[in-house]
């Protein structure tokens with residue numbers, strides 16, 4: 001069973017595309033005439049010119065909205081596509097789940113005619129700048145340490161890539177890991193946590209003491225005092241990175 005057959009049950013509710021992040025992905029895809037989306041999930045950020053979505057989880061596939069691009073149940077490591085099948089291949093917030101990263105990236109390069117676009121995060125920046133994992137649930141960061149892909153490794157596997165920061169808007173619609181950096185109360189909501197694999201896979205028992213400390217700090221006003229600077233910011237770079245490789 002694919003991991004997202006369990007994790008993905010509420011994905012369609014908490015993980016909707018954010019238009020500002022969509023605009024960055026669209027700009028990265030630029031003039032690609034057709035796109036393949038690998039690790040496509042429910043289809044977030046898929047442009048209309050997507051010719052195929054590749055996704056291993058039945059639960060995620062079932063949540064793709066009507067009218068989405070055709071989808072196939074398969075993994076990045078073995079794409080059911082011919083060489084040079086589309087101008088661009090994109091893989092968004094997925095490479096950390098792959099069982100064989102090198103094989104998956106080789107497949108993206110084989111199938112893309114011109115460009116590969118990857119959205120991922122830099123774990124060192126994330127650990128240092130994201131208060132939730134730094135101050136309350138370091139166990140979640142420790143879990144991510146085991147699967148986060150170093151950006152330098154990705155760039156090397158891609159044979160070079162431009163790397164740009166993707167700051168997270170304070171009201172980010174897509175509920176991924178750091179989406180609620182300025183809305184701390186959200187992390188106390190089990191449905192929000194269920195849509196964030198770093199938290200869902202760390203487990204509720206392990207998170208409980210840190211979340212209780214966060215609840216206390218919110219009730220006492222300590223969180224606000226400590227993070228007054230953050231509350232004045234509209235967006236925050238917590239390490240999300242867009243990689244664009246021209247082949």
Ligand SMILES: C[S@@+](CC[C@H](N)C(=O)[O-])C[C@H]1O[C@@H](n2cnc3c(N)ncnc32)[C@H](O)[C@@H]1O
Pocket residue numbers: 002003004015038039040041042043044045054055056057060074075076077091092093094097098099
């Ligand atoms: C966090 S979700 C991201 C989904 C979508 N790209 C998005 O941005 O909303 C990660 C996705 O990667 C998929 N995945 C896991 N292992 C994979 C693999 N080996 N090849 C391709 N996709 C995989 C999961 O099933 C899940 O749908």
